[in-house]
Amino acid sequence: MEYRNLVASGLKVPVLSFGTGTFGGQGTLFSAWGRSGAEEARRLVDICLEAGVNLFDSADVYSSGASEEILGAAIKGRRDKVLVSTKMSLPMGEGPFDAGSSRHRLVTSVEAALRRLGTDYIDLLQLHAFDAFTPVDEVLSTLDTLMRAGKLRYVGVSNFSGWHLMKSLAVAERHGWPRHVAHQVYYSLLGRDYEWELMPLACDQGVGALVWSPLGWGRLTGKIRRGQPLPADSRLHATAQFGPPVDEQRLYAIVDVLDAIAAETGRTVPQIAIAWLLSRPTVSSVIIGARDETQLRDNLGAVGWSLAPAQIKRLDEVSAVMPPYPYYPYRVQEGFARLNPPTV
Template sequence: MADMEYTYLGETGLEVSKLCLGCMNFGSGWRPTYQDDWTVGEEDGVEVIDHAIENGINFLDTANTYSTGGSERIVGKAIQEYDRNEVVVATKVRNEMRQGPNGEGLSRKHILDQADASLERLDTDYIDLYQIHRWDDNTPIEETLSALDHLVNEGKVRYIGASTMPAWKFMKALYTSDVENLDRFISMQPEYSLVRRHEEENVLPLCDEEDIGVIPWSPLYGGFLTGKYEREEESPDGSRLGESGRSPDEVYSDEEWQVLDVVRELAKERGVSPTQVSLAWLLHNEIVTAPIIGPKTTEQLDENIRALGVALTDEEIERLEAPIDPVWTASQ
């Protein structure tokens, strides 16, 4: 297996592994108003986290809303076996935790309440990276940043980050931090993969200009880039698509299938898996800090880690990128 590699998160001195373990898959899957059936329970989740840390992954990403706190509890249990200083724990706030007033959002009340709840579930004294899960149009960004700055000053949070928003909103937040002398976002979590490259026309140039760390979510596009789906066939049992009752032909565009065809061709030529080719493409991108991988088993995790050993040529990267011309629209 490839040796783990490390890099700095944005312009900070915080060292993180070049693969980040996403923990959304761990827990009951229950959230207010709906249930996900593709998650795994505590025992399997702890096993994957243990295996990740033992293989050099020091960067774990979760959120309060994942399994309505269940994922954070699993992460908290797993990290008790390790030196806390050796693990970088990231979580998020914004999305609905309960129905009713103040059950979601980025108000000072919700942020401070949820930070304390996350600390309790994670069974830790501090959060390394506290991220806003989405923008909140109902709360002034000054209020949100002031609350996050307070958490940093209290020592409950080390760094703050953001996820998924138009570049102009992200720049507004960075500008506000600079003008008001408030703690600044050091990272961004955009959706980014070989078949979802719209952020190249939105937030990624801004991250490059402002030295913001980039932590892409869904680097395998919900499993599509693993090659487990086929045209004109039913979705595999246990897959997210299968649980939704939709077929691959309903969901994926012709351009996306064209990308997968190239991924499969290169994987066959290289003697590696489509997963490893897809992750290697992200790892070759200088703007990317660490893709957020989401394995549910140690076998899937090992396959992901081996992507670090796949060196793509410029010609291969051009082949992978050729089917899609990235476009950003406000609806994304």
């Protein structure tokens, strides 16, 4: 297993990490992701550790806290061998204190997460969404307090826009508060929006990307084919509404190239899609999820080898999209491009 720094931090993380959204199986979305209980979860964690994957990502909203509880049980007795990442800010209920990143919410949510995880510290806490109702100063000063208390070791964000993240970094620098070292983002061959603004920002500011849904909400598994119905067991039947819309013709074109490269390399379609992500700037770790051992072992096969430059180029070209204004002039107009060379 290869390990990379979270760019501007000293924390080394494996290039593949394990997402525990499949633990618990409560609610419409998370039951479609997976239903792993404590015994199966411990087996999946065992397989990860054997492969060198020691970063496990969760969130309080995953199965209403059940994911954190099951993860805590799965790592019991070996806490010192793992890195635990979790997220909070999204609503956990209908009450006024059940959502957001206020001081009250963060303090109570961190304490609740520590209890569910069975630990006294969180290696990486990420704000799951930007809270427009709470001043950034309040959020960051609270994170600083929690870090000084030894309850957090690193902080990051997830699903922030460029200005959300940059404002947070600027405020942190001004006050000497902890900087966000990670940004958990959606990024895949099907969804390359991360490259327009967030990737250049990450390069400039030293923020490592933790990639979620690297297989495009399950569309790049190799099971979806042109002219064939959606497989009966596909989770897209229940989860497609939660993700971005997808141009089907573009999807099929990408899958065609993935199929061809899989044949050339003897690898699987998911392994090719994940390997492409690992070649991208700022990507520190790709979060893989698995409903069973077979799926997990296949995803683990994405490391230990590399795509050839020509293969990467073919994937780049077939998945390329024209970015919106104000980004597209820097891609297509020579004068703009001379002043701002592309990140990728």
